[in-house]
Amino acid sequence: xxxxxxxxxxxxxxxxxxxxxxGGLTGIALTSFITSWILxxxxxxxxxxxxMGASAVLVFAVPASxxxxxxxxxxxxxISAFAGVFCAHLFGSPHVAAGFAVGLAILAMSLTRxxxxxxxxxxxxxxxxxxxxxxxxxxxVFLPIVFNAVCLVIVGVLYHRxxxxxxxxxxxxxxxxxxxxxxxxxxxxxxxxxxxxxxxETFDIGEDDLELIVRQVEFHxxxxxxxxxxxSFRSSRKAR
Numbered sequence: 418x419x420x421x422x423x424x425x426x427x428x429x430x431x432x433x434x435x436x437x438x439x440g441g442l443t444g445i446a447l448t449s450f451i452t453s454w455i456l457x458x459x460x461x462x463x464x465x466x467x468x469m470g471a472s473a474v475l476v477f478a479v480p481a482s483x484x485x486x487x488x489x490x491x492x493x494x495x496i497s498a499f500a501g502v503f504c505a506h507l508f509g510s511p512h513v514a515a516g517f518a519v520g521l522a523i524l525a526m527s528l529t530r531x532x533x534x535x536x537x538x539x540x541x542x543x544x545x546x547x548x549x550x551x552x553x554x555x556x557x558v559f560l561p562i563v564f565n566a567v568c569l570v571i572v573g574v575l576y577h578r579x580x581x582x583x584x585x586x587x588x589x590x591x592x593x594x595x596x597x598x599x600x601x602x603x604x605x606x607x608x609x610x611x612x613x614x615x616x617x618e619t620f621d622i623g624e625d626d627l628e629l630i631v632r633q634v635e636f637h638x639x640x641x642x643x644x645x646x647x648x649s650f651r652s653s654r655k656a657r
Contacts, residue, residue, distance in 0.1 A: 482620070486586060500543075
C-alpha cells in the first residue's frame with residue numbers, strides 16, 4: 418500500500434509537488450487573465466483552452482522533461498491545433514476528422530522535434546470544440562492557442578527562476594569529485610537517490626528504470642573496456 422503513494426517520478430519530493438501545485442495555479446490564472454485582458458472580455462474567443470491545463474502539468478511538475486520545454490509547449494500546441502483545423506475542414510465526418518487530427522499531430526510534432534502530449538488535445542479541440550472554434554478557423558491556432566502557450570512558458574520561466582529550478586532545462590554538472598580507480602563504482606539504489614537529491618530536479622522516469630539504465634550503461638562500458646584491453650593485448654603480441 419505504501420508504494421501506491423510514493424512518487425513515480427525520479428527526484429520528486431513533497432516540496433517539489435507543492436511548488437508544482439502553486440506553479441500550475443499561478444500559470445493558468447495569469448495566462449487566462451492576460452489573454453482575457455488582451456481580448457477585452459470578448460464573448461467570441463475563449464480566453465483559455467483545456468490543453469493548457471495539461472501543458473501546465475508538464476511545465477510545473479516535470480520542468481526537466483523534454484516534453485515540457487518551451488519549443489514543445491508552444492510549437493507542439495500550435496502545430497497540433499493547425500493539424501486539427503486542417504482535418505476539420507478536410508473531412509465531413511467528425512469521427513474521421515478527430516482520428517486524423519490526432520494522428521497527423523503526432524506525426525508533425527515528431528518530425529519537428531516538438532512532441533508535447535497536450536498537443537493531441539489541441540488537435541482534438543479544433544475538431545470537436547463546437548461552433549465557436551469552427552468559426553475561428555485557422556485563427557484559432559494563434560489566438561488563443563499560441564498566445565496561451567507563450568504566456569504559460571513565460572510564467573514558467575519566471576516561476577522556476579524564483580523557485581530555484583532549471584527551466585528551460587539544461588543538464589548541469591554538480592562538480593562530482595574524482596573517485597580512486599581501485600574503489601568499486603557499481604551503483605546502488607541509495608546512490609541513485611542521493612544523486613537525484615544533489616540535482617534537485619524531478620525527472621519523468623521512475624527510479625527503477627533509471628537504475629536499470631545506469632546498470633546497462635555500466636555493462637556496456639565494461640564490455641567496451643574488455644574489448645579495448647583484448648585488442649591492445651593482441652597488438653602487443655603481434656609486435657613481438
